[in-house]
């Protein structure tokens with residue numbers, strides 16, 4: 001017999017049942033069917049024959065030995081027994097327990113090391129201070145917007161990315177990450193849920209949504225409340241930083257609208273396609289307004305939806321045309337000086353506190369073209385238009401005004417000028433365009 005039994009009962013009837021259960025012939029075939037053994041001994045309800053036998057006898061397969069100590073391997077039921085000797089792959093119960101203990105000990109050591117490193121990180125962070133009067137303008141604006149989104153948690157303890165939902169229409173995690181990389185907020189591992197930090201090989205990884213952040217301490221030991229209040233009085237000077245923040249914010253506003261339109265028509269865009277659209281939209285925002293790009297998104301998503309219904313097309317194929325269509329659409333608008341329509345803000349898409357803060361300092365909203373925002377940022381930061389641009393505009397502007405007065409068309413020229421600027425064109429383009437209408 002290839003099965004070695006270790007009886008745990010002295011009851012002769014039970015011993016008989018156990019021996020009949022495990023009995024095999026020379027070829028390893030079981031002598032009796034399990035069904036034939038049922039009913040020999042009455043068992044409590046819910047107890048199977050196999051479990052009844054297992055409780056009263058340990059069975060070891062002589063065809064399976066431990067990889068480590070060559071002892072026989074314990075088996076639970078008939079189907080685990082092997083008819084011929086096996087190459088050792090498993091561990092016996094004792095060796096398995098030894099190994100589990102080693103693994104557990106290593107895991108405990110790793111976990112203690114994680115605790116140690118996180119405590120060390122927290123200690124280092126809390127001794128590091130920030131001079132908030134020296135941080136760049138865009139970070140000031142982000143902090144003011146963040147404070148408004150999660151008040152009073154920014155100054156009053158920890159917050160998670162999920163808490164910051166009100167900050168921007170999308171990419172909230174990226175905005176928080178900007179602050180983290182700048183060293184203005186840092187992780188507070190002690191406040192995070194267990195499992196937020198874990199080992200991945202020899203590196204510590206984090207579940208980003210669960211990380212609890214805290215505002216970095218001030219160099220002058222002011223309270224977080226005082227820090228935020230001091231930022232309100234900031235005199236802004238960094239034109240590029242502010243304009244880029246406006247672009248980051250506005251692209252989020254455009255992408256949320258696009259996302260909701262795609263959802264409506266069940267277009268499933270890949271991460272790479274979304275990235276491509278995002279970068280197209282970001283560069284278009286240097287010229288146009290958010291609400292104009294909403295109209296582009298609206299049109300392109302609908303076109304793709306009707307394409308999806310055509311023969312030889314399917315949804316993924318139609319969705320894949322969206323990034324290219326947006327690009328071509330914008331190229332055409334620019335080439336043919338088409339005036340983009342502007343959509344109004346959907347009620348369910350609030351601007352977010354970053355949009356509000358930018359709106360307050362610049363006087364802009366979703367209808368302000370990128371050109372106009374750029375001018376407003378220049379005005380706010382006191383960086384005058386570069387002299388060369390002004391000089392370059394001098395001659396054509398003089399010419400246009402002379403013509404306008406000669407044709408008694410000064411008011412219609414001003415209205416047309418305003419229209420073109422609102423449509424997202426630059427000053428140079430607008431002057432040239434109107435002057436051109438006089439020459440015919």
Ligand SMILES: [Zn+2]
Pocket residue numbers: 066067068069070071091092093094095096
């Ligand atoms: Zn062993």
